[in-house]
Amino acid sequence: MTSIFDVKQEKEFLNSLVSDYKDVSPYSEIKKDIIINYIDSVLKDDKNKRGLQMGCSNGYETEQLAKRFDQLDVVDGAEAFVEKLKAEEKYQNVNFIFSLFEEFEVDEVNKYDYVFCNYVLEHVYDSAKILSQISRLLKRGGTLFVVVPNGLALSRRIALSMGMLNELEALTENDKVHGHRKVYTLEKISSELENSGFKIQTIKGIVFKILADFQLNKLLKENFFTTTHIMALQQLANEPGNLNFSDSFFIISKWN
Numbered sequence: 001m002t003s004i005f006d007v008k009q010e011k012e013f014l015n016s017l018v019s020d021y022k023d024v025s026p027y028s029e030i031k032k033d034i035i036i037n038y039i040d041s042v043l044k045d046d047k048n049k050r051g052l053q054m055g056c057s058n059g060y061e062t063e064q065l066a067k068r069f070d071q072l073d074v075v076d077g078a079e080a081f082v083e084k085l086k087a088e089e090k091y092q093n094v095n096f097i098f099s100l101f102e103e104f105e106v107d108e109v110n111k112y113d114y115v116f117c118n119y120v121l122e123h124v125y126d127s128a129k130i131l132s133q134i135s136r137l138l139k140r141g142g143t144l145f146v147v148v149p150n151g152l153a154l155s156r157r158i159a160l161s162m163g164m165l166n167e168l169e170a171l172t173e174n175d176k177v178h179g180h181r182k183v184y185t186l187e188k189i190s191s192e193l194e195n196s197g198f199k200i201q202t203i204k205g206i207v208f209k210i211l212a213d214f215q216l217n218k219l220l221k222e223n224f225f226t227t228t229h230i231m232a233l234q235q236l237a238n239e240p241g242n243l244n245f246s247d248s249f250f251i252i253s254k255w256n
Contacts, residue, residue: 131196151183205237205246
């Protein structure tokens, strides 16, 4: 990473991750369904509102969001992701846009009611700049949904105790493979949002995380663990005192 943001290098970085990027797994899909359920509690019958998804990856969340809007815009700086989903031709009401988040702009008329920034900020070069960009994309009173992984999750605490991590907030090899550039705590993400002018409405935990992703996926694939087990851990994530042991933070903010 250079000290100055370089558009060409950033596009090369994002597209270099695509071939190895894996975001299809039993545990990942359960987490995304939990996120969609959280989102549904806010959207209700707002299909005619304007929605923007930042980052599409394999399209699992895109497909779910597309059902909830008459028209959904999706922006991603990885051209391979955009072209793959376009080629599937099943997203009739989705407008795919190949662009870095840093370069994406809309005029006043086309600002959004909702922006979905789920598992994005840990990947970007400058998260503060991205949040500033989002503030210009949202209408006054618009809603920003953010999900970031928790650097203090119980699974990471266990890994630290086992000597598999040197420090809780260190990037793991799995983080690096997925293109993560930073590790979040609740304090860090809350501070970034508030410093960017967003007013936090809701913070929820996603899954009280007892094991690493690969371990949970193995247990799920072998039917030793079931969705019911994960949903029980989901309930635990939001019990008093457990938020900082969760897999990820789900945050709803308003732009005023």
